[in-house]
Amino acid sequence: MPVQQIDTAVHREVIQKLSEKLKANYVFPDVAEQICVRLQKQLDNGDYAHLTNGKHFAYTLTKLLQSVNQDEHLWVRWHPDPLPDDEGSLLRNEERIVALREQARLENYGIHKVERLAGNVGCVDIRYFYRPSLGSGETAVSAMNFLTHTNALVIDLRQCRGGNPGMVALISSYFFDGEPTHLNSLYWRDEDFTQQYWTLPYVPGQRYGDKPVYLLTSPTTFSAGEEFAYNLQTRQRATLIGEAAGGAAHPGSPFCLHPHFEAFIPLGKAINPITNDNWEGRGVIPDIAITPEKALSAAYRLALGSIIESIGKPLSHPLAKLLDEAQAALAKIDVHSE
Template identity: 40%
Template sequence: MTTSAKLSPAPVIDATAQLVTEHYVFPEIAEQVADLLQCRLAEGAYDVDDAEELARLVTADLQSVNSDRHLRLKHHADPVSPEQGAATLAAMRRDFDTSLGGAPRVQLLDGGVALVELAPMLFPLEWAAEPLGAALTLASRAQALIVDLRGNRGGDPDTVAFVCSYLLNKRTHLNTMHWRSGERVEQSWSLPHVPGARFGGTKPLYVLSSTSTFSAAEELAYNLQQLGRATVVGEPTLGGAHPCKGWTVHPHLEATIPVGRAVNPVSGTNWEGTGVRPDIPCAAADALDRAHSLALIRLTD
């Protein structure tokens, strides 16, 4: 059992407002958000004793200006390190160790169709390259492939590029990250070579989505959809296109601040606020059966 640190809302709000002002990808929005937090603090809106309740209240206000779902005050039940980013990494590591490295299901379905589930995250590539490469190499022999992202809540853009590399035939521009105020632009490309075998860029490919699919998982679906490489089947995704970093502002609280925005080279925009719109809309629970049926029809044409 852990002992909760004493909660004083003012230092948490001051630190969070400062981080938003210094790092949020849209400086003009950052000022509005920081002012709102300070006003709400002065009104007594954050006069609570529970860190989890404070996280809920502050997150609602953080997201009230422009509905950015990456802009959050996250509660952690166990105390977290003050080192920047450590809280998120620790939580990721626990999930990584209990999900076969982020590829918990690889299955051959009827008709030579493979299913690869990527969940609950696309973990940092230095961890995930081996298990993801093994899963995708195993599926490379299938006649069609279904990638299940319905339970994937995000992760590492480098891992997105790694997965895309198994599903394309040649090096391809996938995305461009514009960091705060246009100070730096960084392109993301698929890899010229992968460990193992590629599924490649011509066989039928389907991506399953849900209203829980978020962040980097949305980028994976969006990249493949915009390239005309995959058919997205399921529900519209959650709608978060801004990569973020985390800062500990209390032993149980982490401020996550978006520091960039994604721009797809095909669409010239991204999925922020709108989500990835499926090509074949259906309930998430029905998406696998629907995609499997579509793959079988295509293979027999």
């Protein structure tokens, strides 16, 4: 049976290892020191003595870690089954890698829906930016090629949990011309190294051009989803609609603290080339603030309006037909909002 109960010896072991990992790896050394002082003080005061359930202990530690500077990438998790015991094996563990590949495939590599809405508005629902090496690149390219002939695009990030900056760069590349554009940088404390991410000089298929793009955000929008939104917003390539995103801009790595306890510790921080800042703690702030439930309708209305305006007086039968379709869709939205 999986281990359920823990004691004060486990408390001491986990906190000692957690403090060591924080001091050696956390991207903000001064904050790491503050956290470690608080961890030790609460341990000495016996504040954890009543926590005999591993899951509850991990939750309590996570609340403390995040209370210092609201870093939602900083957490502790309890596992009922033993973790690999060698350093770094959490990243290299073959079972985890196989499971991640299967999860990515079953989630259609994070792209849950691609469709053409009435009025020739494209819509794509991205729930996760899976690493291209997992096989997600082909799916992303197929989605973008499906959308390339729409006149405006809505990208739904309201349920996007995060992902990989390489996939963010790949999809972003469709919204810029062939000249590489600097999207974001990541500074890594452990190597004292800054890694840059740029749009690609070549993409399979056609780029989306300068057609209108609307991004939907919510408090659930997290990490790489926020980076994608922040990158396009700061480059004035998209209009953000919804509520402020989660506020997590510090990528990191898992560490084993104990056979049943894992920590995730941010090793780096995002640095946007336009703002020289990031969205940590405050989230990506939308251009148009509205509840997430109403964000899609609001974006769709704006997209249709832009299409109707761009058509003007139609010069061909296909454009006249599209104008009628867009006007009918807009009227339907207005009726439903009354």
